[in-house]
Each structure stands twice: as C-alpha cells, then as structure tokens.
Amino acid sequence: MTTNTPSDTNVGDSTSGAGTSQSLDFIRTVVTDDLKTGKYEGRVHTRFPPEPNGYLHIGHAKAICLNFGVARQFDGLCNLRFDDTNPTKEEMEYVESIKDNVRWLGFDWEDRCYFASDYFEQLYAYAVQLIEKGKAYVCDLSPDEIGEYRGNLTEPGRDSPHRNRSVEENLELFERMRNGDFQEGERTLRAKIDMASPNIHMRDPVIYRIQHATHHRTGDTWCIYPMYDFTHCISDSIERITHSLCTLEFEVHRPLYDWFLDELELYHPQQIEFARLNLTYTVMSKRMLAELVREKVVDGWDDPRMPTISGLRRRGYTPAAIRNFCDRVGITKYNSTTEVALLEHSVRDNLNKCAPRVMGILHPLRLVIENCPEDFVDELDAVNNPEDPSAGTRKVPFSRVLYIDEKDFNEDPPRKFHRLAPGREVRLRYGYFITCTDVVKDDDGNVTELRCTYDPETRGGSAPDGRKVKGTIHWVSAEHAVDAQVRLYDRLFNVPDPTDVDEGGTFKDHINPDSLDILEGCKVERSLGEAKHGITYQFEREGYFCLDSKESRPDRPVFNRTVALRDSWAKIEKTQQQQHKPKRGDSPK
RNA sequence: UACCCCAUGGUGUAAUGGCAGCACAUCAGGUUUUGGUCCUGACGGUCCAGGUUCGAGUCCUGGUGGGGUAGCCA
Numbered sequence: 001m002t003t004n005t006p007s008d009t010n011v012g013d014s015t016s017g018a019g020t021s022q023s024l025d026f027i028r029t030v031v032t033d034d035l036k037t038g039k040y041e042g043r044v045h046t047r048f049p050p051e052p053n054g055y056l057h058i059g060h061a062k063a064i065c066l067n068f069g070v071a072r073q074f075d076g077l078c079n080l081r082f083d084d085t086n087p088t089k090e091e092m093e094y095v096e097s098i099k100d101n102v103r104w105l106g107f108d109w110e111d112r113c114y115f116a117s118d119y120f121e122q123l124y125a126y127a128v129q130l131i132e133k134g135k136a137y138v139c140d141l142s143p144d145e146i147g148e149y150r151g152n153l154t155e156p157g158r159d160s161p162h163r164n165r166s167v168e169e170n171l172e173l174f175e176r177m178r179n180g181d182f183q184e185g186e187r188t189l190r191a192k193i194d195m196a197s198p199n200i201h202m203r204d205p206v207i208y209r210i211q212h213a214t215h216h217r218t219g220d221t222w223c224i225y226p227m228y229d230f231t232h233c234i235s236d237s238i239e240r241i242t243h244s245l246c247t248l249e250f251e252v253h254r255p256l257y258d259w260f261l262d263e264l265e266l267y268h269p270q271q272i273e274f275a276r277l278n279l280t281y282t283v284m285s286k287r288m289l290a291e292l293v294r295e296k297v298v299d300g301w302d303d304p305r306m307p308t309i310s311g312l313r314r315r316g317y318t319p320a321a322i323r324n325f326c327d328r329v330g331i332t333k334y335n336s337t338t339e340v341a342l343l344e345h346s347v348r349d350n351l352n353k354c355a356p357r358v359m360g361i362l363h364p365l366r367l368v369i370e371n372c373p374e375d376f377v378d379e380l381d382a383v384n385n386p387e388d389p390s391a392g393t394r395k396v397p398f399s400r401v402l403y404i405d406e407k408d409f410n411e412d413p414p415r416k417f418h419r420l421a422p423g424r425e426v427r428l429r430y431g432y433f434i435t436c437t438d439v440v441k442d443d444d445g446n447v448t449e450l451r452c453t454y455d456p457e458t459r460g461g462s463a464p465d466g467r468k469v470k471g472t473i474h475w476v477s478a479e480h481a482v483d484a485q486v487r488l489y490d491r492l493f494n495v496p497d498p499t500d501v502d503e504g505g506t507f508k509d510h511i512n513p514d515s516l517d518i519l520e521g522c523k524v525e526r527s528l529g530e531a532k533h534g535i536t537y538q539f540e541r542e543g544y545f546c547l548d549s550k551e552s553r554p555d556r557p558v559f560n561r562t563v564a565l566r567d568s569w570a571k572i573e574k575t576q577q578q579q580h581k582p583k584r585g586d587s588p589k
Numbered sequence: 590u591a592c593c594c595c596a597u598g599g600u601g602u603a604a605u606g607g608c609a610g611c612a613c614a615u616c617a618g619g620u621u622u623u624g625g626u627c628c629u630g631a632c633g634g635u636c637c638a639g640g641u642u643c644g645a646g647u648c649c650u651g652g653u654g655g656g657g658u659a660g661c662c663a
Contacts, residue, residue: 154590198592200659209661228663252658330602335656339600342613461622472622541623569624
C-alpha cells in the first residue's frame with residue numbers, strides 16, 4: 001500500500017529546489033547573478049538561524065524551505081544554526097523540537113548544526129579587537145539612561161559620558177565584565193558609531209550585556225552575552241555564508257551588519273530581507289503562541305489547532321503539503337497575508353494523491369437490512385486509492401446490520417438531496433443498492449434506526465438491469481466496526497486578523513470557542529483497527545484523518561481530522577436555506 | 590514627526606522597456622460507484638498625477654496608502 005509516511009517526502013512535490021521553474025523570486029535572482037559574476041567563487045551557502053525559545057511555526061517553514069531550497073537548487077549548502085545568545089529564554093527542549101521539525105520537513109543540514117554559543121570565545125576576541133581599534137567602549141549608563149541618551153525617532157541621541165574612555169580602560173573594564181565583577185545591567189559594551197544617526201540602530205548599539213544566568217549549553221562559563229546584531233553577522237562570516245536571508249524587520253539592521261564586518265575586516269556575506277508569512281485566522285508570533293500554550297488555551301505547542309510545524313504534523317499534514325504551500329506562497333518584500341484556504345488546498349492536493357481511502361462513520365445511524373440473513377457476511381473488494389492503482393484493494397465486510405451517517409438520511413429530503421430517504425434507493429459504496437423501507441423512531445420522534453432491503457443482484461455497486469441511483473453513501477458493518485473517537489478542528493480564531501484588536505483588547509478576544517469538537521462513539525471500518533501512526537487516511541466523503549500521536553491507544557483509537565473534503569452539497573444546502581428564508585425589510589431600492 | 594521598505598484581480602504571485610499570465614477563492618457547466626478528484630468556462634487587476642520613450646506594471650519626479658524601526662530580545 002502506498003502511504004504518506006514521513007520518509008515518503010517526495011510524494012506530490014512540486015518545483016521546490018528542482019530549478020526548473022521559469023521565473024525566479026528576487027532572492028534567487030540575486031543568487032543567480034552572484035553565481036554569474038563569481039562573487040563568492042561560485043559558492044552558495046545559506047543558513048536557517050532559529051532562536052531556541054519556542055516551537056517552529058509555518059512561517060519558519062517558509063524560511064526553512066527558502067534557505068534549504070536555495071541551497072539545494074544551486075548546489076550549495078545550508079547550515080542549521082541556533083541563535084542562542086539569550087540564556088534566559090532558551091531551552092534544550094526547543095533545540096530538539098527544531099531539529100526534529102526541520103528533518104521532518106525533509107531537509108538535511110548534514111554535519112553542519114552549529115550554535116552561536118560555540119563562537120562565544122571568538123566573539124569576545126572580536127569585541128576586544130573593536131575596543132583596541134577605538135570602535136567600542138564600556139558604558140556605565142543604566143538601561144533607562146541608555147534609552148534617554150538614544151533620543152527617539154525624530155530627535156538625535158547624545159553621546160554617552162563614557163564614550164571617550166581610553167582603550168586601556170575599556171579593555172580592563174570589559175575583562176572585568178567577563179570576570180563577573182559587575183552586577184547585571186551595571187555596564188555594557190557598546191559600539192562607537194554615531195549617536196546622531198537617523199538609523200537608531202547605529203546610535204552606539206549595545207553589543208555585550210551582563211547576564212548572570214546559566215546558559216543551556218555553556219552553563220556558567222559566561223556572565224556576559226553578545227547581542228544579536230554583533231553575533232549574527234560574525235557567525236555568518238565564520239560559517240562562510242554567502243546569502244544571509246532574514247525577515248523584513250531586520251532591514252534597518254543591515255547597516256549595522258555591514259558595519260561590524262567592515263570594521264573587523266571580515267569575510268562579508270550579504271544580508272537579504274524577505275517578507276514573513278502571515279496567515280488568516282491564526283497568529284504567527286512566537287510570543288502569542290507561547291501565551292496560548294502557557295494559559296492552556298490549547299493543549300500544547302503541538303496542539304493540532306496550532307500553526308506550529310508540530311501541530312500541523314499532529315493534525316495530519318504531510319511535509320510535502322507544507323513544502324508545496326511554501327512554494328505557492330512565494331518570496332517577496334511585500335507584507336502580505338495568505339488565505340488559509342491556500343494551505344488547505346495544498347494539503348488536500350497532496351493527500352488526494354497519497355492518502356489510503358477508508359470508510360468511517362462520524363455520526364452513526366443504525367441500519368438493518370431486513371432481507372439479509374443474520375449470519376450473512378460478504379467480504380467486498382474496496383479500492384484503496386482511485387488516484388493510485390498500485391495501492392490495490394482491500395476486503396470490507398458487509399452484513400445485516402450497518403451504520404451510515406445521520407447526515408446521509410433525510411426523512412423529508414430537500415431538493416437535490418441525492419442520499420437516502422424513505423422509499424429511496426442508494427448505493428452503498430463498493431456494496432449493494434439498498435432501499436429504505438421503514439423509519440424507526442424513539443418517543444421523542446428522533447430517528448433511531450432505518451429498515452432497508454438490499455438487492456443481491458447489485459453486488460459491487462452496479463445493477464445488471466442498468467438502473468441508476470443518484471447517491472452513493474459510505475457505511476460500516478456494525479459487527480465488524482471499530483469504535484473510535486474523532487476530533488474535528490476548526491480555525492482557532494474567528495476573525496481573519498486576530499491581532500487587529502480594539503483599544504484595551506487582546507488577540508485572545510477573538511478565539512473561536514468551537515475550534516475543537518470531540519465526537520465519541522464513531523464507527524470506523526475494520527481495517528482501521530490496524531491504522532498506523534504517521535499515515536493520513538481519507539475517510540471517503542468526509543475528509544482526511546490520522547491517528548492522534550498522543551492520545552490514541554490501540555484499544556481506543558483517536559482520529560484527528562486534518563481537513564474536510566471540499567463539500568459542494570454543503571454549499572447547495574446553504575444557498576437553498578438562504579432562498580427559503582423570508583426576505584426581511586424588502587426595502588425599495 | 591525621522592529613517593528604511595513596499596504597492597499588479599477578493600487573496601497569493603508572474604511579466605527584468607514589447608500580447609498583463611498562473612494559482613487559490615468565487616460562480617456556471619461536464620465526467621464520476623467519494624456531492625471528492627479530474628476537465629471546461631466565467632468573473633475579476635497594474636494606487637494617483639506628471640515625465641522619459643515608437644512603446645511604461647516595469648525607468649524618473651512628486652503625491653497617496655500600507656509596513657518596519659526608539660530591548661541590556663531575536
């Protein structure tokens with residue numbers, strides 16, 4: 001059987017990394033030009049530089065696909081580098097989850113997994129070099145004072161009173177900072193650039209601060225830690241990166257990136273900025289996602305409703321679906337918001353090609369076939385995947401008592417309803433034609449059971465006399481069915497942009513209270529008793545489902561709905577309902 | 590208010606001075622043993638004003654609109 005296991009990452013992949021697409025995005029255009037002019041001796045070397053302070057989300061997937069994709073496409077390399085310069089926020093758990101996510105997405109950093117913390121000693125030496133050159137100084141201003149001296153967006157800053165200390169004094173003070181002679185916040189090392197620069201990041205930025213904190217990798221070796229701007233460009237340089245791709249908010253940092261490398265006369269990669277991914281009906285900020293986790297709005301970073309890579313994986317998304325999505329989104333400098341519909345299309349598109357088909361009943365309605373003997377069991381052949389003949393067939397048991405979905409029966413069928421109704425004949429998928437002869441109800445008038453007859457001549461789903469039926473519905477044999485819990489997910493927020501809040505409001509005001517719907521007592525076909533983790537199945541006519549990696553147990557399977565199938569009947573139903581609604585107002589136009 | 594960046598259908602993107610194209614979404618039809626898939630069609634766009642040019646979505650100038658930047662976060 002063809003499956004969509006994680007190792008099967010190339011199923012249904014599009015042009016990513018293939019280098020066959022006609023048009024290049026602006027970054028690939030730069031890379032192509034640099035290759036042409038021999039700017040980096042024909043090398044292409046990128047890096048994906050996450051900070052291990054949270055789980056990766058679909059926006060990071062875009063950056064991963066870009067960095068690893070460019071490297072693959074141009075026969076280059078891509079490093080994984082952890083930007084771990086803030087010991088108070090970073091944890092080993094995040095390092096592991098990030099590695100796991102990148103690998104799962106189908107990318108390989110080979111032996112090049114680096115940590116900025118590995119460069120701390122070198123970084124320190126470069127800082128000393130800057131001091132010796134008269135381009136950095138130890139400043140005694142407090143955090144608040146530094147803020148005051150910095151000026152603001154419209155007013156220039158003022159020089160720190162410590163700006164003109166001697167090289168010797170700076171050297172001594174910086175060494176004492178390292179030795180732990182000072183309290184946190186007491187002193188910093190700052191680059192000596194220009195306090196009047198229109199670019200605030202050039203107003204003598206802090207490059208080292210004192211933090212008496214234990215680092216997840218270096219322990220208590222250091223009590224001073226380098227800042228991002230100083231660390232990132234030098235790390236890129238050390239790793240001989242050619243194109244340092246980052247998001248738009250770092251655009252104004254680029255002059256600083258260039259300044260450090262120029263002053264230190266180091267190998268100089270090129271920083272290029274692109275727009276981060278935004279998706280409708282969700283949030284894409286680590287801070288907000290962490291808040292949802294901390295406050296238990298969701299089940300954890302890998303809650304299937306989260307836009308995290310772990311969440312999407314647990315939900316049943318495939319790596320190929322995510323990669324294809326990232327390809328479709330493209331790379332630009334325009335700050336855009338992509339509709340979730342595109343993500344959903346990407347996963348349906350991929351799963352349609354590779355998901356094994358099965359039958360599962362979400363809202364069971366008992367159906368008895370009266371002309372079927374009690375002990376009759378017919379093993380019918382069912383196609384595993386109509387999109388992939390090599391997936392073969394399986395046996396599905398048919399017997400006297402079945403379950404169908406409540407939604408597939410209507411006692412008073414509306415127009416265009418093709419499913420079961422009193423006196424009506426439909427086809428059971430891969431089974432027989434059945435006709436509804438009677439409806440059994442409880443005291444409250446609820447339909448509790450359907451009585452039907454079947455036509456033994458229609459085995460397999462076609463009638464020898466050539467008669468047609470309009471509807472085909474899915475079903476399971478009651479005796480052979482496996483009980484399951486099914487979890488239906490909806491968007492986490494009920495507005496396209498949850499961050500668009502009223503004065504004093506929060507993004508959490510927009511949380512969709514119905515984002516999780518747990519269905520108990522669902523009936524799935526016998527073969528799902530051996531459902532495998534990591535495979536997303538199509539429950540025919542319903543959607544795509546996978547075993548929940550955390551909650552599912554062999555004796556009590558739990559399925560997550562990845563995404564529903566497109567449902568054109570739902571649309572017809574909706575418009576019919578609207579048409580039947582009496583028009584209100586009837587105001588003259 | 591300073592500096593930087595950006596602007597093509599509803600959404601995401603392509604067109605590198607020469608026919609404004611693709612995908613998603615929407616709508617209509619066809620095929621179908623999944624109201625899925627697939628196929629066909631329709632709808633719909635270059636922010637504004639000048640300029641350069643035989644020719645401008647593209648180049649120039651000026652507007653307008655949107656975004657980013659004032660952590661000892663990254």
